[in-house]
Amino acid sequence: MNICKGNPDTLTTTGERTEGPLPAAATRNACKLCTPLGAAMVFKGVRGCLPFLHGSQGCATYIRRYMISHFREPVDIASSSFSEDDAIFGGAKNFAQGVDNVIHQYAPELIGVATTCLSETIGDNMLGMIKTYQDKHCGDGPPLVHVSTPAYTGTHSDGYYSAIRELIKAFAQPTRITQPRMVNILPAMMSCADLRHLREICALYELEATILPDYSSTLEGGSWECYHRISPGGTSLDEISEMATAAATLEIGHTQAVDKDSAGSWLERERGVRCDALGWPIGIRLSDQFFAAMATASNRPMPAILADERGRLVDAYVDAHKYVSGKRAAIFGEPDLVVGLAAFMSEIGVRPVICATGSKVKKWKELLASEIEGGTADVEILSDADHAKLAEAARTLKPDIILGSSKGYPLARELKIPLVRIGFPIHDRIGAQRMLSVGYRGTLELFDRVANALLESRQDDSATGYSYL
Ligand code: SF4
Known part of the structure; x- marks a missing residue:
């Protein structure tokens, strides 16, 4: 049930129609994805690792669907596949059986175990289960690393960073060698x-x-001669x-x-x-x-090839400043990406009038203020945001362009403004995994995409349909 802040005629959770604005009581089209998704993405970046979700089957299916539609690659994620009984009595039995199956079928070098909302809510003792399993098998088999990822207290970004931290804590051994x-x-x-x-x-x-x-x-990856169970x-x-x-x-x-x-x-x-x-x-x-x-x-200076790329980027800024300067942007997505994009847009003369993330971020306003030129007094800064809040702000502030994932498409369509797709997930276009945006070379590619999106929009809006801009 939606209760819309600012909507003059709204429904309460009991279905009564009321007048006047009410506070939003439910997330409407979340601007975040679930926490174990981020952990699964990290585990997919470790050689021979199979992500394993402790919880219900649907969580793994949802995460696989999102990753497959973004990366266009096979993504296997195991699940301990809770039944109703496991939700009440705990999933230890399913966990042990699931790990046995995974070892038998995939022969992984590592199993990355992430929890789901259900297993976190019932308080399953993951570390205890892992220890019991390993003790029972006398330490044979691949290592298991655990990351706690309750989606009701985090987002895919949190799961991503937590999984990196847990991997390092588990395997980066103390040493005196540098x-x-x-x-x-x-x-x-x-x-x-x-x-x-x-x-x-x-x-x-x-x-x-x-x-x-x-x-x-x-x-x-490239196309395979034979199927690999783990990429x-x-x-x-x-x-x-x-x-x-x-x-x-x-x-x-x-x-x-x-x-x-x-x-x-x-x-x-x-x-x-x-x-x-x-x-x-x-x-x-x-x-x-x-x-x-x-x-x-x-202890080396910048290689000439990078210095050349920097020069070309500066030149591109100069060439296209008349098309981008003075425009206004709405930016949403993973918090670190939003800060990076806000800094970039501000640098090219586009005002980031909305900066939104679904995460709850410490010092979010300060982080953005440190990167947006000219202060943030006129910037709508949203954290823990959903797409409904983002849309409300965009209808008022009327940006010229949106930067974010495919989830911004309905708003871009409504406002008849371009969406430059960046971040995760991008599942209405091909090539998300090949989009470069870091460094001078990546920025140049992103800059061209932004400038061309604005040009295309101007062209489409023009009654004359200029072909020379
Ligand atoms: S129940 Fe929690 S972990 Fe499972 S898909 Fe939903 S948000 Fe993600």
């Missing part, structure tokens, strides 16, 4: 093309990189183990910089690996910061 040319990269929830570009950048700086997670092959690729357990020997960790995402328990902070505190907290490298300024951190980690 490998000076080794760096850890902890990316935010980026596209496969972004992850590949990060690896390419590390190679240009002659750094050995461990990127966790790395689903650039597992969720965007090839991903970060190996040995690489995760060696993360404690790296000279530095580059942790991407503003929200992680303010989280004292982020994976990078943990590695610094517990394993002595210096952590550079960085924003999502979109736009010139945030990319400059990223490349400066790479230069420090490698």
Whole structure:
């Protein structure tokens, strides 16, 4: 039942019609996805790992559907498939049987166990179940790593970062060795093309990189001669183990910089690996910061190829400023992406008039204010938002363009403005996994997409239909 804030004629939860605005009592079209989805995406980026959801079958099906429609790849996610009895008496039996089946059918190198709302609500003791299982099998079989992911207290972003942290806590062994040319990269929830570009950048700086997670092959592989039950690729357990020997960790995402328990902070505190907290490298300024951190980690100047890319990006800004300058944007999605996009849009002269995320983010307003030029007094900043709130704000503030996932399409259609698809999920277009948006090269691609979307909209709105703009 919807109760609409600001709607003059609304229904209460009991179905009575009332007059005047009422506070929203229900989320309407959530601007977030469920927490274990983020964990499953991380587990898909670890070599030989099978994600395993402890809970009902539907959770795994929903997550698989979303990931398959975005990445267009087979995605297997196991489930302990709760019945009614398990929901009352606990899912220990199903868990043990499910793990047995997974080992038998997939022979995984690792099983990544994420909880669902149901198992969290009934209070299943996951660590106890894992220990009981491992004791019973005398430690034989693949390791199991657990991440707690109740979706009613988090979002897919939270699940993503939590899974990275739990993997590092479980496998990054203490060591006195430091490998000076080794760096850890902890990316935010980026596209496969972004992850590949990060690896390419590390190679240009002659750094050995461990990127966790790395689903650039597992969720965007080539065609196979024969079927693989678990997609090839991903970060190996040995690489995760060696993360404690790296000279530095580059942790991407503003929200992680303010989280004292982020994976990078943990590695610094517990394993002595210096952590550079960085924003999502979109736009010139945030990319400059990223490349400066790479230069420090490698003790090398920026390679010429990157300097050239920066020059071309500056030139593109100059060429197209008359088409983008003064426009207004609504941005929604994962919080770190929204901050990165707000910084980028502000840099190219587009005012981010709405910045919305479905997550509850510590210091959300401060994070945005630190990146949006000219302050945020006129910016509608929404956290814990749903698409209904976003739509209400957009109807009032009338942006020229929306940046976000496919979930923004109904609003873009209603307002007759373009939607530049970025983030997760993108399931009404092909190629989400190949969209590059990080670094100078990625920003250039994104900039062209934004500028061309505005041009196309102007062309479509024109009675004359100019072909020369
Ligand atoms: S019940 Fe919870 S974990 Fe399962 S799909 Fe729904 S939100 Fe996700």
